[in-house]
Structure formats: C-alpha cells, structure tokens
Amino acid sequence: MIKETRLVENFLDMVKISSPSKNERAMGDYLLKVLKELGLEVKEDNAGEVNGGNCGNIIGVLKASGKKKYLFSAHMDTVVPCEKIVPVIENGIIKSDGTSILGGDDKGGIASIIEMLRVIKENNLEHPEIIVVFSMGEEIGLLGSKSFDIENYGVDYGFILDSSGKPGKIITKAPSAARGKITIIGKPAHAGISPESGINALTVAAHAITKIKLGRIDAETTSNIGVVNGGQATNIVMPSVELDYEARSLSNDKLENLLAETFEIFEKTCDEFGAKLENNVQVEYPGFSLDDKEDVVKIVKIACEKVGIESETASSGGGSDTNIYNSKGVPSVNLAVGMTKVHTLEEYIEIKDLVNLSKILVEIVKG
Numbered sequence: 001m002i003k004e005t006r007l008v009e010n011f012l013d014m015v016k017i018s019s020p021s022k023n024e025r026a027m028g029d030y031l032l033k034v035l036k037e038l039g040l041e042v043k044e045d046n047a048g049e050v051n052g053g054n055c056g057n058i059i060g061v062l063k064a065s066g067k068k069k070y071l072f073s074a075h076m077d078t079v080v081p082c083e084k085i086v087p088v089i090e091n092g093i094i095k096s097d098g099t100s101i102l103g104g105d106d107k108g109g110i111a112s113i114i115e116m117l118r119v120i121k122e123n124n125l126e127h128p129e130i131i132v133v134f135s136m137g138e139e140i141g142l143l144g145s146k147s148f149d150i151e152n153y154g155v156d157y158g159f160i161l162d163s164s165g166k167p168g169k170i171i172t173k174a175p176s177a178a179r180g181k182i183t184i185i186g187k188p189a190h191a192g193i194s195p196e197s198g199i200n201a202l203t204v205a206a207h208a209i210t211k212i213k214l215g216r217i218d219a220e221t222t223s224n225i226g227v228v229n230g231g232q233a234t235n236i237v238m239p240s241v242e243l244d245y246e247a248r249s250l251s252n253d254k255l256e257n258l259l260a261e262t263f264e265i266f267e268k269t270c271d272e273f274g275a276k277l278e279n280n281v282q283v284e285y286p287g288f289s290l291d292d293k294e295d296v297v298k299i300v301k302i303a304c305e306k307v308g309i310e311s312e313t314a315s316s317g318g319g320s321d322t323n324i325y326n327s328k329g330v331p332s333v334n335l336a337v338g339m340t341k342v343h344t345l346e347e348y349i350e351i352k353d354l355v356n357l358s359k360i361l362v363e364i365v366k367g
C-alpha cells in the first residue's frame with residue numbers, strides 16, 4: 001500500500017524547501033495545499049503572529065464522526081544551515097551534499113504522515129478522526145505546540161513523529177527541563193587599592209556552587225552550569241558574574257524541589273556576602289512518563305507487530321512537542337523516524353525507515 005517512490009519524492013520536495021524556525025511560510029503553504037488536495041479540513045492558526053514568525057501551525061482534520069480522535073504531528077522548522085539543501089541518494093540513504101543539514105528532522109515525520117493520508121484515501125480505509133498538526137518553531141522552544149489549542153479538538157491519543165532511532169522505538173518518557181541565567185551582582189572596587197570595599201561576585205558564586213547539587217543527581221535528574229561569564233580586568237574586584245544553568249528530571253516534582261533548593265542556596269549565600277541575586281531560570285517544558293500499559297503505547301506496539309517491526313519503549317533526554325501535548329492532557333508518544341545525526345551536516349535517513357514508519361502509521365489508523 002505504501003508507494004515508496006511517491007514517499008521519497010515528497011520527502012525530497014520538502015527538504016528542498018528552506019524552513020528555519022519562525023520562517024516556515026513556504027513549507028506551510030506547501031502543506032496547506034497538500035492537505036487540501038487530500039480532502040482534509042485545513043486551517044492555519046495564529047501561532048506565527050503570537051511567536052513572531054511568518055507561519056502558524058498548519059492543521060488538517062479528516063473527519064470520522066463518532067470515532068476516536070488521533071493526533072498525528074511533526075514540526076515544519078529545521079535548525080540551520082538550511083538555506084539551500086541539496087539532497088543526495090546513495091545506497092538507499094538520503095543525505096545532504098554536506099553543506100547543510102538534511103532536515104529529515106522533522107520532514108521525515110511529515111512525509112510519513114502525508115503518505116499515511118494518501119494510503120487512507122487511495123484504499124478508502126476506515127479510520128479514526130485524524131487531526132494533523134504541522135507545528136512551527138519547535139526547535140527554538142516548542143513554540144507552535146505551546147500555542148496550539150489542542151484542548152478544542154477533543155483528541156484521545158497523540159502520535160508525534162520526532163525522535164531519532166529506528167521506527168519501532170516509542171518514546172514514553174521525557175524530562176521536564178528548566179533553563180536560564182543566575183546572575184550574582186557584587187560590588188566593583190580597585191583590586192589593589194581597596195579590595196575590602198568590593199564584593200567579588202565570583203567568590204560568592206563559588207561558595208554557592210560548592211553547596212548546590214550539580215551533575216547526575218539521581219537516575220532521573222541532572223543539572224549543569226554550562227557557561228560562566230564575568231569580570232573586566234585583573235585589577236577590578238569582579239562586580240558581577242552570570243551562570244547559565246539548566247536542570248532536567250523525568251519527575252516534575254523532583255525538578256521543582258531541586259530548583260527551590262538551588263535558588264535558596266544562592267539567595268542565602270548572596271545575603272551572607274551582601275551581594276544581589278537575579279534569577280531568570282524557568283521551566284521550559286514539563287516532562288511526561290507513560291506506562292507501557294497505556295492505550296496509546298499499546299496501539300503503537302500492536303501496529304508494529306502487524307507490520308513485523310520490533311517495538312521498544314524508551315526515554316528521551318530532551319523535550320519535544322510530545323511534552324506539551326501530554327501536559328495539555330493528551331496521552332502522547334514520540335515515535336522514531338529514522339533520522340540520524342540530526343542537527344549536523346552529516347544528517348541522513350534511510351529510505352527503508354521512511355517506508356517502515358509509514359507502514360506503522362497506516363496500521364495505527366487501521367487499528
């Protein structure tokens with residue numbers, strides 16, 4: 001039922017359309033046309049305006065009254081460089097010519113959804129109600145999915161196609177993450193003439209850092225200071241220092257507790273030294289954790305079995321639109337697309353994986 005040539009051509013067409021984050025217009029127009037031709041009710045929401053981009057989320061609905069409602073979603077934007085992508089096929093593998101990313105992240109997901117819709121139409125397959133969302137701005141903070149009013153669609157299960165790894169891998173757990181700058185403001189002074197009248201921000205930071213938890217905290221939780229910036233010259237007591245901090249946990253509670261503890265230590269230490277604290281660390285996205293016995297997971301496992309592909313559930317170290325849809329109450333999994341070495345010039349995808357993912361999707365809708 002899957003037509004490999006059609007699927008690959010569609011994928012190649014799409015990767016050639018440049019669509020960096022907030023600049024998805026051409027991609028959005030292409031998808032609006034495709035979804036209309038396939039007979040979906042199509043619209044674009046205001047996520048573009050809200051987030052300062054030139055294209056909203058592209059939404060298509062394939063009605064099936066009285067049936068369950070399934071969300072299928074992949075993101076339109078890619079990381080850079082993506083101005084001019086020249087795809088090359090070699091031994092069943094699609095890659096770029098080496099001067100850009102490929103954009104299989106996430107056009108591999110989009111291509112498989114479109115192929116699934118074509119197979120449904122061509123074969124007149126019975127299907128659940130299908131809500132397709134091609135999101136904008138995923139790569140720069142899950143902007144599109146955060147803006148999408150999924151609560152108005154009554155979705156039962158979400159299938160997001162945006163994981164690396166071979167089709168059959170089902171992401172059922174992903175961390176909650178917080179990120180931002182912790183700034184300690186001390187007081188400048190001449191380091192040689194009157195150091196006692198200054199407050200060295202780095203000294204304050206150092207005292208706090210020896211007390212906070214960093215690195216691997218437990219099996220589910222990590223934290224890190226990745227960048228430190230401060231100081232002007234050796235003869236000036238360092239007036240301020242900025243620490244770029246992040247923390248992640250598969251448990252939302254553990255993350256909250258860790259952040260509270262960390263900020264308290266920084267506050268107390270600043271008080272001790274007479275320094276000030278500015279802190280803009282914020283939770284970027286909430287985590288999720290689904291049991292293997294949940295229906296949304298079982299649906300994918302059964303589909304994989306039917307097409308003879310081994311399935312396995314796994315956890316992810318990062319966030320995706322899946323985090324947002326779970327937090328909005330829609331049990332959602334992130335399915336592997338086959339994209340490999342994403343966000344690099346060596347990114348590639350195997351044609352076989354595009355075909356396998358499309359097969360899995362068709363079985364998901366056939367039920």
Ligand SMILES: [Zn+2]
Nearest residue numbers: 075105106162
């Ligand atoms: Zn992605």
